[in-house]
Amino acid sequence: MSDKKTSFSLKPDPLVLLGFAVVITGIIFLVYGFIPQVQPHYYLVATGSVSINDTYTPETYFQSHYNGSDPMNLVQCYPSITGWNCAGYQQIGTIIVYGVSSRYLGLALMFLGIGAVFAGNRLAPFKPKPSHIRPITVRIDDDICVSNSVCVSLAPNVFQLKKQETPTIFAPTAYVVDPSAADNDTIIQAAEMCPTGAIIIEDAETGERIHPPLPKG
Numbered sequence: 546m547s548d549k550k551t552s553f554s555l556k557p558d559p560l561v562l563l564g565f566a567v568v569i570t571g572i573i574f575l576v577y578g579f580i581p582q583v584q585p586h587y588y589l590v591a592t593g594s595v596s597i598n599d600t601y602t603p604e605t606y607f608q609s610h611y612n613g614s615d616p617m618n619l620v621q622c623y624p625s626i627t628g629w630n631c632a633g634y635q636q637i638g639t640i641i642v643y644g645v646s647s648r649y650l651g652l653a654l655m656f657l658g659i660g661a662v663f664a665g666n667r668l669a670p671f672k673p674k675p676s677h678i679r680p681i682t683v684r685i686d687d688d689i690c691v692s693n694s695v696c697v698s699l700a701p702n703v704f705q706l707k708k709q710e711t712p713t714i715f716a717p718t719a720y721v722v723d724p725s726a727a728d729n730d731t732i733i734q735a736a737e738m739c740p741t742g743a744i745i746i747e748d749a750e751t752g753e754r755i756h757p758p759l760p761k762g
């Protein structure tokens with residue numbers, strides 16, 4: 546029997562978070578689509594045309610000239626070539642309606658959001674991490690270090706000048722004491738201030754050069 550375990554964990558990726566937001570929005574739309582809504586129920590009692598009239602709105606004109614026996618509670622008019630086409634309605638009660646289109650929209654959003662969650666989770670490991678949070682390696686090129694201690698003054702816990710056992714005519718070059726003793730931004734700033742570009746920073750996982758930038762081409 547195999548004891549191999551499979552695990553699934555969600556990555557805090559922007560696409561994953563966006564997917565969750567879309568899923569939640571979809572759930573809201575879906576639930577809304579099942580909420581009964583009471584709406585007035587109308588019965589058509591009259592239709593007619595109204596010519597363009599500057600004195601009255603077409604609804605007012607249509608209603609004022611209605612002489613049927615059934616009460617007219619609602620008038621709706623739409624523009625036509627000659628003026629307006631109007632229809633009058635009597636409210637005969639209420640009906641329960643559901644936002645069916647809201648259900649479809651909610652389902653579509655949920656599928657879209659779930660897709661975004663899975664896509665974001667799969668793609669997250671392949672996205673380059675910002676330089677301030679990715680693990681880095683730091684080294685110094687002794688051949689071009691001019692021992693001016695700029696890096697030591699900016700990040701003393703990371704860089705120090707080598708101690709000389711015996712006096713020589715050469716100034717001691719810098720070395721890396723502890724690359725984890727400062728945040729990446731501080732180390733990168735020290736590297737940028739190094740006058741000779743002797744501090745070399747690379748991504749610890751991919752080996753990608755972070756500083757100094759490699760020549761293009």
Ligand code: SF4
Pocket residue numbers: 685689690691692693694695696697704718719738739740741742743744
């Ligand atoms: S700043 Fe650059 S040149 Fe100066 S000591 Fe540090 S590594 Fe050497």
